[in-house]
Amino acid sequence: MVEVEIKIPVDEDGLSAFHRALAKAKARRVDSETHEDTYYQHPSRDFSRTDEALRVRLRESADSKGSTTTELTYKGPKLDATTKTRTESTVTVDDSKKLGTILEFLGFRNVATIKKKRVFYSIGMVTVGVDEVQDLGSFVEFEIMVEGKDGVSSARASLQSLIRQLGLDVTQSVRESYLELYLARKSH
Numbered sequence: 001m002v003e004v005e006i007k008i009p010v011d012e013d014g015l016s017a018f019h020r021a022l023a024k025a026k027a028r029r030v031d032s033e034t035h036e037d038t039y040y041q042h043p044s045r046d047f048s049r050t051d052e053a054l055r056v057r058l059r060e061s062a063d064s065k066g067s068t069t070t071e072l073t074y075k076g077p078k079l080d081a082t083t084k085t086r087t088e089s090t091v092t093v094d095d096s097k098k099l100g101t102i103l104e105f106l107g108f109r110n111v112a113t114i115k116k117k118r119v120f121y122s123i124g125m126v127t128v129g130v131d132e133v134q135d136l137g138s139f140v141e142f143e144i145m146v147e148g149k150d151g152v153s154s155a156r157a158s159l160q161s162l163i164r165q166l167g168l169d170v171t172q173s174v175r176e177s178y179l180e181l182y183l184a185r186k187s188h
Helices: 012-024 096-105 149-165 178-187
Strands: 002-010 028-041 053-061 068-078 086-093 109-123 126-133 137-146
Touching: 002 012, 002 149, 012 126, 012 137, 028 178, 053 096, 068 096, 096 109, 109 178, 126 149, 137 149
Parallel strands: none
Antiparallel strands: 002 086, 002 137, 028 053, 028 109, 053 068, 068 086, 109 126, 126 137
16 A cells, blocks of 8 residues: 655644634544654664654544554655655554564664644545644644555645645645654754
């Protein structure tokens, strides 16, 4: 599967206007979650250079009686110059602590942990995530999953059209992951 994603930072005024636009577009609120994402560095290749990521996510649903899920996700390099489109593969695991221990035994190093609150909305085939990211601020992510690279161009065009319809500026999008933004901020 290929994740076609566009992420846009928003301030408080922009977030208020965006929520009004979501209501006008009849977006369906799907869920609210907290995420604790721990990123790992490969022992023999630099993911910051290869543009890959390995993440363990603790996902706690606020809407589904506080259920918690642990996921291991690999994200491949970005596939284009304007969006965060990349190959993504995720599995669910039973125990995040044991998974972290296994990764460390294999030589993977914990790089950072990013915490966020996310509210999911659905508009047609598009998932919209409104994120409050600790130490980074608020963002809106638009995402469509497609099979293979053939659907990427039309998915990207659909996302860009929806973003404009909802009153955001596509040119303000950022390609960096939350990890990249966090590490850049930490280095200053």
